[in-house]
Amino acid sequence: MLFRQPGIDSVVSLIIIPIVLLFVDKQIFVLEVAYISIYLLIDYFTTQRYTELRDVQNTKIENYYAKLQESDDVDLEQKTFTRHFTRLSNWSFWEWFSIQNSAVLFYSLILVFCIFSIYGGIKQISDLVLIMGYVSSTQTYLNSLSEIKDNLANMTVAIDHLARNKSISVIDLDDLI
Numbered sequence: 001m002l003f004r005q006p007g008i009d010s011v012v013s014l015i016i017i018p019i020v021l022l023f024v025d026k027q028i029f030v031l032e033v034a035y036i037s038i039y040l041l042i043d044y045f046t047t048q049r050y051t052e053l054r055d056v057q058n059t060k061i062e063n064y065y066a067k068l069q070e071s072d073d074v075d076l077e078q079k080t081f082t083r084h085f086t087r088l089s090n091w092s093f094w095e096w097f098s099i100q101n102s103a104v105l106f107y108s109l110i111l112v113f114c115i116f117s118i119y120g121g122i123k124q125i126s127d128l129v130l131i132m133g134y135v136s137s138t139q140t141y142l143n144s145l146s147e148i149k150d151n152l153a154n155m156t157v158a159i160d161h162l163a164r165n166k167s168i169s170v171i172d173l174d175d176l177i
Helices: 006-024 026-068 074-119 125-166
Strands: none
Touching: 006 026, 006 125, 026 074, 026 125, 074 125
């Protein structure tokens, strides 16, 4: 199992690796910074939409179980629950799909650029190994960061949902702050 220190890995992946790439090759540096920026932007906007869908899904879950406790007639609630769960699942797929495709695009661009530089005699194969190792390390970090943000979004939505709904919880939002 790979063990990483999140604080140190953040500094390495977001600051030190781009600085090293700046000294190795300025074009690769620009591609790496663009990759990190676009990845984080896509992740930010898709996570915002995910939190909206997750909040609606939490409401549908509450409605389903409330109706289930009242009676066994949960057909309508089950249909809306299933429909919103499908929306949430589809959005999770599109979120991960868009993030990973942006990663593959930049990874491929950097790889192709390095290969052409090697064929042109500008770079050596050792430069390719160094650069692609750095890019892979950054991708691993960004994927972990994205997963942490999604889990944090799930938790935040659930706590906010509980704090807003006075009929199901005694949690006061002011107590959480």
